[in-house]
Amino acid sequence: MKSKPRTRERQLKHKHYAGWLYSIPGFIFLILFFWYPLILSFVVAFQHWHPIKPPVYVGLNNFQLVFNHPLTPLVFKNTLIYAGLRIALTFLIPIIVAILIMEMRKSTIRIMMILWFIPISGVALTILWKYIYNPYYGLLNAIFVGLGFAPQRWLSDKNLAMLCLILPSLIMFAPGLIYIGALQTIPEELYEAAELEGAGFWSKIWHITLPRIRPVIAMLLILAVISAFQEFNLPYIMTKGGPGNATLFAVQYLWRTAFGYMKLGEGTAIAILLFFFLLTLTIIQRKFFRENVDE
Amino acid sequence: MEIRKKFMVGLIISSLVTGMLAISAFAAEKKIKIKVWAGPPTAYPTVEEMLETTDVFKARDLYEEVLFEATHPGVDVVPVTWDMWSKEAGRKLMSGLASGEAPCLYYTGHIGGIQTCIGQGLVADITDLWNAWPPHTEVPAAFMAPAMKDGHVYAIPQDLGMSWGVAYRKDWLESAGVFNAEGKPAPPKNWTWTDYAKIMKKITNPKKGTYGGCLPPFLQDMIDWEWDAPVLRPDPTGKYTWRANFDSIEKIKLFKMWHDMIYVDKSVMTGADIWYGEINDTFKTEKCGTLILKTIHLCAPDHWHFGKPSKKYPHFQECVGITFLPAMPDSGGMVPNTLHTNLFAFNPTLSKEELKAAFDYYIWHWAGEGRSIYRRMRALLGYIPYWRVISPYPENRHAPGLPPFTEFFPPEYIKINQEMANLPNAPRRDAFGLSQIHGKEFGDVYISTAEKILCDPNCNTVEKITKVLQEGNKLADETALNYKIKGQTMEDFKKYYTALGEFYEKNWPEYYKNYWYPQFEKSYKVW
Numbered sequence: 001m002k003s004k005p006r007t008r009e010r011q012l013k014h015k016h017y018a019g020w021l022y023s024i025p026g027f028i029f030l031i032l033f034f035w036y037p038l039i040l041s042f043v044v045a046f047q048h049w050h051p052i053k054p055p056v057y058v059g060l061n062n063f064q065l066v067f068n069h070p071l072t073p074l075v076f077k078n079t080l081i082y083a084g085l086r087i088a089l090t091f092l093i094p095i096i097v098a099i100l101i102m103e104m105r106k107s108t109i110r111i112m113m114i115l116w117f118i119p120i121s122g123v124a125l126t127i128l129w130k131y132i133y134n135p136y137y138g139l140l141n142a143i144f145v146g147l148g149f150a151p152q153r154w155l156s157d158k159n160l161a162m163l164c165l166i167l168p169s170l171i172m173f174a175p176g177l178i179y180i181g182a183l184q185t186i187p188e189e190l191y192e193a194a195e196l197e198g199a200g201f202w203s204k205i206w207h208i209t210l211p212r213i214r215p216v217i218a219m220l221l222i223l224a225v226i227s228a229f230q231e232f233n234l235p236y237i238m239t240k241g242g243p244g245n246a247t248l249f250a251v252q253y254l255w256r257t258a259f260g261y262m263k264l265g266e267g268t269a270i271a272i273l274l275f276f277f278l279l280t281l282t283i284i285q286r287k288f289f290r291e292n293v294d295e
Numbered sequence: 296m297e298i299r300k301k302f303m304v305g306l307i308i309s310s311l312v313t314g315m316l317a318i319s320a321f322a323a324e325k326k327i328k329i330k331v332w333a334g335p336p337t338a339y340p341t342v343e344e345m346l347e348t349t350d351v352f353k354a355r356d357l358y359e360e361v362l363f364e365a366t367h368p369g370v371d372v373v374p375v376t377w378d379m380w381s382k383e384a385g386r387k388l389m390s391g392l393a394s395g396e397a398p399c400l401y402y403t404g405h406i407g408g409i410q411t412c413i414g415q416g417l418v419a420d421i422t423d424l425w426n427a428w429p430p431h432t433e434v435p436a437a438f439m440a441p442a443m444k445d446g447h448v449y450a451i452p453q454d455l456g457m458s459w460g461v462a463y464r465k466d467w468l469e470s471a472g473v474f475n476a477e478g479k480p481a482p483p484k485n486w487t488w489t490d491y492a493k494i495m496k497k498i499t500n501p502k503k504g505t506y507g508g509c510l511p512p513f514l515q516d517m518i519d520w521e522w523d524a525p526v527l528r529p530d531p532t533g534k535y536t537w538r539a540n541f542d543s544i545e546k547i548k549l550f551k552m553w554h555d556m557i558y559v560d561k562s563v564m565t566g567a568d569i570w571y572g573e574i575n576d577t578f579k580t581e582k583c584g585t586l587i588l589k590t591i592h593l594c595a596p597d598h599w600h601f602g603k604p605s606k607k608y609p610h611f612q613e614c615v616g617i618t619f620l621p622a623m624p625d626s627g628g629m630v631p632n633t634l635h636t637n638l639f640a641f642n643p644t645l646s647k648e649e650l651k652a653a654f655d656y657y658i659w660h661w662a663g664e665g666r667s668i669y670r671r672m673r674a675l676l677g678y679i680p681y682w683r684v685i686s687p688y689p690e691n692r693h694a695p696g697l698p699p700f701t702e703f704f705p706p707e708y709i710k711i712n713q714e715m716a717n718l719p720n721a722p723r724r725d726a727f728g729l730s731q732i733h734g735k736e737f738g739d740v741y742i743s744t745a746e747k748i749l750c751d752p753n754c755n756t757v758e759k760i761t762k763v764l765q766e767g768n769k770l771a772d773e774t775a776l777n778y779k780i781k782g783q784t785m786e787d788f789k790k791y792y793t794a795l796g797e798f799y800e801k802n803w804p805e806y807y808k809n810y811w812y813p814q815f816e817k818s819y820k821v822w
Contacts, residue, residue, distance in 0.1 A: 050415065050416075051389050051390075051392035051393040051417065052392050052393065052416070052417070052643065052644055053416060069773075069774065070769075070770055070773050070774065071770075071774070130568055133568065134566075134568070135564075135566060136504070136506070136564050136582065137504065137582060153566070153750065153752075155566065155567055155568040156565070156566040156567045156568060156746075156750040157750070158747075158750070158751070161567070236382070238568055239567050239568055240567070240570070241739075241743070242512075242567030242568075242742070242743060242746045242750070243512075243567035243743075243746040243747065243750035243751075244567075244743050244744070244746045244747035244750070244751075245743045256739065258386075259385040259386045259389065259405070259406070260385065260405070260406075260407070260735050260736070260739075261407055261411075261733060261735055261736045262389075262406050262407040262411055262412075262415060262417075264389070
């Protein structure tokens with residue numbers, strides 16, 4: 001009889017150890033491939049790093065070089081405009097579309113969801129868009145000319161290139177499906193009760209739909225902001241930062257600096273600046289965007 | 296007692312065996328191990344898998360490796376699969392160098408180029424090895440100039456040589472009534488950009504949606520880079536080595552001509568989204584009738600199958616002609632020697648013995664028995680000969696024992712290639728200790744400047760073009776040219792520009808008079 005509590009104690013203890021034991025592989029993975037590179041990049045940002053020679057501590061020199069570089073303000077301006085436009089178009093529009101889709105019949109919803117989410121490789125789609133935009137034999141200009149508009153230079157026009165990069169994101173970054181999933185979890189009774197109270201379409205959206213999917217919106221917003229600020233593939237494949245650096249964004253700029261020009265310290269300094277910028281944005285976002293639906 | 300005895304006997308025997316193994320390991324000849332580049336990482340991971348694929352060229356690699364080891368006892372060749380060309384190649388090479396996994400030889404184009412790497416200590420000095428290899432004197436100077444600094448050699452050429460030229464569709468020219476002095480459908484000999492513009496206009500067909508040519512902004516940098524184009528000028532203050540010279544007399548003129556062809560004549564295509572692959576595609580898919588390209592690509596079999604060749608010219612070689620790049624007007628037909636190759640440098644972490652073994656291997660591989668094996672194998676399998684009319688290595692220009700090149704290529708191709716290879720070589724900056732260190736960064740500034748002009752229909756006057764070029768100068772000065780080469784003096788510039796002036800005066804007197812000398816007076820003469 002006396003041994004029983006001891007066995008339970010031991011079981012609990014084992015459970016405790018087992019939890020730690022199961023976490024070890026993931027923990028090692030995290031340390032090796034996440035925390036170690038992160039800490040190392042903070043160290044490298046203060047060094048003149050060399051692949052085969054010992055690194056030299058240079059203090060804030062790399063940051064100074066980045067701040068004094070004539071392209072830095074342009075690159076961060078481009079990144080901000082791109083991220084702003086992309087979030088506005090690819091994050092807000094799907095919310096509206098998802099809400100409208102939910103008003104349709106269930107069978108139509110299914111068809112719309114399939115249409116919205118066609119699994120295509122991001123790189124393949126980007127290359128496809130590049131051909132669609134071609135000013136000489138691209139599909140878009142053929143449609144434009146067919147409709148009686150003047151042909152455009154799309155990716156080669158410094159005023160349009162940014163917008164041209166955002167358009168494929170509308171298809172590739174597809175939060176609409178997640179919104180629909182979240183919208184389906186809202187109990188019908190809430191809407192019925194609201195209708196009994198005399199609430200209209202917009203009122204239901206404002207007072208029921210949006211607050212109920214707020215946690216999903218908050219989470220997706222953080223992901224959207226981070227991915228927009230870290231955009232690399234689209235400009236790399238389509239414009240390589242052109243025309244005239246009009247689509248040169250922060251990540252491509254740091255990649256060029258670190259690996260193209262062999263200035264790893266400066267490149268890492270750009271990465272650190274971007275990291276703190278995104279961290280600040282995320283903190284602000286979490287402070288002002290409460291996730292609890294009942295608050 | 297019995298157990299203890301057994302234990303003792305076992306212990307003695309195992310000690311003896313271990314000792315003998317250790318002695319034999321020490322006694323064995325210590326081999327020099329070299330990690331050689333064996334294709335991209337997608338190559339077959341095991342010999343069995345490779346043999347299953349019946350990829351004879353991979354089998355050839357294996358044979359080569361074994362043969363080299365047999366003829367060079369003491370060297371252990373370890374093939375390593377390595378990504379040498381992708382956009383990630385630079386990042387991987389840096390990681391490989393830091394971790395000691397990089398091969399003994401690599402391409403430096405993705406990490407800033409040879410001159411940047413020399414400055415960073417990322418390439419080995421191979422001057423003694425190069426000079427001790429007798430045929431080095433037969434390697435054209437144009438190939439080696441970018442690999443040298445202050446008389447030292449830092450890289451060897453890959454087994455391929457190329458030059459910039461223009462490919463043209465003979466059937467298109469014929470239909471448009473463009474014939475040379477001999478009555479053949481070809482551009483005139485010693486053609487200029489003015490001739491080029493006229494021909495582009497003639498062969499453009501707006502109804503069909505086809506264009507004369509394709510002149511994307513990146514081409515400006517690509518071509519200029521191969522011959523030390525006058526895009527740099529010395530810093531008169533002496534604070535830095537170089538200042539950007541994008542607004543040189545000929546650049547302003549050329550940009551204006553290109554701009555007019557794009558927006559006034561509407562006879563050539565351009566765009567920030569057109570790069571090497573796309574420019575080739577425009578020609579292959581018959582969207583344009585001419586193509587500025589590296590000659591090596593034209594003489595590659597994959598170019599023989601394109602579009603729909605005409606009835607009169609059913610084969611690629613009959614249908615497509617090649618010629619020199621156009622010259623600037625009033626330049627006396629000055630065509631720069633744009634002969635170049637891919638330069639490969641050696642890993643500086645190698646010991647002296649390893650470096651010697653690696654150098655021997657690659658010279659053997661690209662210019663010796665290794666290449667002969669490759670050629671023989673191609674011939675046996677019925678492939679076209681390993682055709683290298685302008686190879687850096689003399690061994691590969693003649694291909695002894697194989698069918699003559701003329702069996703596979705029209706004489707015209709061979710003639711043009713040989714003429715390109717024999718163009719006079721202008722003195723190069725690097726040979727005077729005046730290297731342009733941050734070549735890639737400078738190139739990016741140059742391309743972005745060219746994009747601002749060529750992608751903007753409103754940048755259509757000499758004044759506007761000059762203004763953009765001067766803005767480009769400013770950006771390049773503050774970024775890529777923000778350095779001074781250690782120990783560099785005005786005397787170095789005097790020697791370089793004197794030699795350059797003498798070269799142009801002798802070989803291209805009209806260019807010297809109309810372009811070079813005015814520029815010399817304006818910005819080169821700083822001493």
